[in-house]
Amino acid sequence: MKKYFQSVLCALLALVFVQNSYAQVLEPSKWEHTTSKKEVNIGDQLDLIFTATIDPDWYLYSSDFDPDCGPMVTTFNFEEDASYELVGGLKAINPIEKFDDIFECNVKIFKKTGVFKQTVKVLSEKINIAGNYEFQVCSDIDGKCIPFDYDFEFDGIKVLAKSTAVEQPAAEKKEEVIKQASEPVIIPDATVDVDTAKTIEKTSIDYSKAENQGPILDPDLVIESERDKSLIWFMIFAFVAGLAALLTPCVFPLIPMTVSFFTGQGKNKGQAIIYGLSIIAIYTIIGSAIAPIMGPETANHLSTEWLPNLIFFLVFVVFAISFFGLFDITLPSSVVNSIDRKADKGGLIGIFFMAFTLVLVSFSCTGPIVGSILVSSAGGEFLKPILGMFAFSLAFAIPFTLFAIFPGWLSNLPKSGGWLNSVKVVLGFVELALAFKFLSIADQAFHWGILDRDINIAIWVVIFTLMGFYLLGKIRLPHDSPLEVISVPRLLMAVGTFTFVIYLIPGLWGAPLKALAGYLPPMYTHDFNIFANKYSDDKYELCEEPMYGDFLHLPHGIQGYFDYDQALACARAQKKPLFIDFTGHGCTNCREMEAVVWSNPEVLKRLKEDYVVVALYVDDKTELPEEQWYTSTYDNKVKKTIGKQNADLQIRRLNNNAQPFYILLGADEKVMVSPVAYDKDVNNFIQFLDEGVKQYKALY
CATH class of the missing domain: 3.40.30.10 (Glutaredoxin)
Structure with a gap:
């Protein structure tokens, strides 16, 4: 009854499809069937091979996934006959695993070519193998799915008389074939099963003289869903990546610097918007042009080269010391006056170069994120990388622009309590800690050995311990106001800071600290590791x-x-x-x-x-x-x-x-x-x- 219902359903689907296609009959797949041998003895086994050639932009559902998932699996039905018997089940040869977005489950498919094999044992001189197979092919382009039901019949199989040779033990037969495998590969005779023959044939290949070409990737293994192919979804992904980039250690500390620049220089909202547009323009133009000019590996080169990382390290240290109150970072008066004069005349060079500096400093962290977009650009695509970089830079620029337009979000804290200076000092501690990430990258890439993991952790323990005492008012810096009462938010920040310090301390003896794995030097640089034997083998x-x-x-x-x-x-x-x-x-x-x-x-x-x-x-x-x-x-x-x-x-x-x-x-x-x-x-x-x-x- 179930099979009858499926057949009726498939027929109705096919009828609807034909009507909606103005009587255009589509056959996106062509099938052939053959056998592994043309001559066999009674008692031998042979493979029935079904091969589907699938049109471009179409795919065929395989037979080896959960039929209750939703899509129609490929099924083969063999008519019972006394001349043969089935050996084992149907085998789908190397289907591609895929997550089906419509049915929300894992399926297996074939693209371009699909192969199925069924082993049978010959029982009679007159062999009669027939049946039918049902399958479904779907389109990658417009989502069309078409069910089919074909019949098959094998002919041309010559069955010889039963062999009169003395039966050789199976172990001796395999040894004989293995000996032959040291010579040019010989297909075994019918006394050895097909799987054994193939295993011997493949393991006997001599690769010692072969010249390595590098990994060979079948394009069909790069599974792209409809969502991946859509420019809209690609831009959404790039936008989310831009928001994520704001959380990297070399980006978010720059936000208060932006606020200081616009509040200190008296910029207006229109110029703040130009600042955000400059960020977008710089990322979009440079990001889209850098791949065809210098190649996609440039991002990795800039993010790990010793000179830019040392510069970023020194810049963050200088910023931290400035936030602590040792000195104020100001532009020379001549430069400030020149930029102000150009701003009065409508010139926005200062705004542009502030945005350009932000892009350069943050590129060490954002480079790997935009790497895949640069590969698309280098590979000949034009619109996709530009739109992707635009979406990325849009998300990246929005917070900076909003803080530039509304600097009061940070600067309107009560002056009598010294809140603004406290925020700057806390950011100074954070910037000082994160500065060592840049030094660590250069140290690992060039193998200097100056910043091992335990040294980095020790530095962080000291920095954040001092930060905790500062939040509790035990340490005062030059521009701090007297702290008579500790507010609840400040106390909670101190609790969080000391909790973080306690979390760090076991790392001095080799604890993995998984939450910080991406920000600390690798474990092998640790000098004293009591957990060293945990993974030894x-x-x-x-x-x-x-x-x-x-x-x-x-x-x-x-x-x-x-x-x-x-x-x-x-x-x-x-x-x-x-x-x-x-x-x-x-x-x-x-x-x-x-x-x-x-x-x-x-x-x-x-x-x-x-x-x-x-x-x-x-x-x-x-x-x-x-x-x-x-x-x-x-x-x-x-x-x-x-x-x-x-x-x-x-x-x-x-x-x-x-x-x-x-x-x-x-x-x-x-x-x-x-x-x-x-x-x-x-x-x-x-x-x-x-x-x-x-x-x-x-x-x-």
């Missing part, structure tokens, strides 16, 4: 000593590599899939993923036991020997450092420059599962790793 053996292992590291005791070719060779030798981690010294999200997701025992077990792991740092400044330099085919620039070459590999082979970026690779360098980026859901990451192992076993 002496059982794991590497194929050879990792290159660059003396200054590059993996977290949680994971033993791995830092060179793609070396790691791939080991993965092939150990017959394991390769886990590629595109990461960076200055990548905050990378550290968060390692602290929150990688540290999970189930994730860690899989990384250590099921994979060969390689961490490819895209921002490392170590210069390689000249004989290892090469000119990239992507931007025609010479790649001299470890970071430049790793970044070029990611961009050139995977069309991506964001970190973190995780790839699961097979022995033939093909990406087996859709790549994963920043996602702190542990279950999603476990599913990603498990799917990689499953695909590796099926393919190799």
Whole structure:
């Protein structure tokens, strides 16, 4: 009854579709069926192979997901016959996993080509295999879905007389085939099952003389939903990214500086709006132009280069000292008078350069966020990166513009109580603490070794302890008013500050401090770590000593590599899939993923036991020997450092420059599962790793 109802429903859907399409009959897929052998003996097994060729912009639902999810799964119905019997169930070969936005569940689909296999055992000389299959294809463009129901019948299968040869034990048969595998691969005879033959054939491939090309990513594995393809949703995503950028350590302390600039210089609301528009214009123009001119890896270069980071470090220290009251930062009178004269005449150079300074100082933190937009621009897209950068800068500029228009939001605090100066001093403590983030990035990228994790934590403990005492009135600075009574908000801030200090203290002895993983130097820089043996694993053996292992590291005791070719060779030798981690010294999200997701025992077990792991740092400044330099085919620039070459590999082979970026690779360098980026859901990451192992076993 259920099958009858489904058939009626499919027929009605097809009829409605035909009527709405003005009698235009669409067939977005073409099917063929064949067998793995043309001649078999009675008692042999053979594969029935169904191949669907799918039109562009259409996809076919697979057979191996929950049929109650909603979409129509592909089903094969075989007519019962005494001449054969089914062996096992139907197999869908490498479908693509996808989250269906309409049905809100996980499904599996095929694009371009879909393959299904069913194994049968031959029982009679006259074999009769027939049946029908039902499936559904849908469009990526307009959301059309069409159900189909086709019949099939296999002919041309020649069944020989039952073999009279003495049956050879199965173990001896496999040994014989394995011996043959050392020579040019020979397809086994009918006495060895197809899966065993394929396993022997694939494991016998010799990759030792093959020249590595880099990861090979099938475009079908880059799953883009309709939401991702929409410019409106893309702009919404960019807008949210702009709001998130305001919370980065090198952006939000600049808001009070903006207020000071506009209140101190007597700017009007119209000029404040021009200030916000200047931010938008600078980000949109420079952000859209930088990719085709210099390449998308420029963002990583600027955010990890030693000179800009040292400058930002010194700027934040100077700002902090100024907020403490040692001196006031003012422009030279001649410059101020010149800008004022131009403002009186309608010139807005000062406003523009204030906005330009904000963009430059904040770019160290915002660069990685806009990296994906720059890749789109470098890849030849024009409208999308411009609109994305516009939306990003719009969200980024709104708070600065509003504070510039309404500076009273900060400056109208009661003067008698010294509230305004207290706010400045607290921001000074915060800026002083965050200044060390810039020094840490340069220190890691260039391996100076001057700011280890425990030293950074010690500095923060001192800074925030002093800040807590300041909030309680135990410390007074030059411009503070006498504090006779501590207000409730001030007391609560002091409680929060000391709580944060107590949270930091265990970190001096190696506690992970997961909430701050992205803002502190990595754990391997810690000199005294009582938790060092928590993730140790002496059982794991590497194929050879990792290159660059003396200054590059993996977290949680994971033993791995830092060179793609070396790691791939080991993965092939150990017959394991390769886990590629595109990461960076200055990548905050990378550290968060390692602290929150990688540290999970189930994730860690899989990384250590099921994979060969390689961490490819895209921002490392170590210069390689000249004989290892090469000119990239992507931007025609010479790649001299470890970071430049790793970044070029990611961009050139995977069309991506964001970190973190995780790839699961097979022995033939093909990406087996859709790549994963920043996602702190542990279950999603476990599913990603498990799917990689499953695909590796099926393919190799």
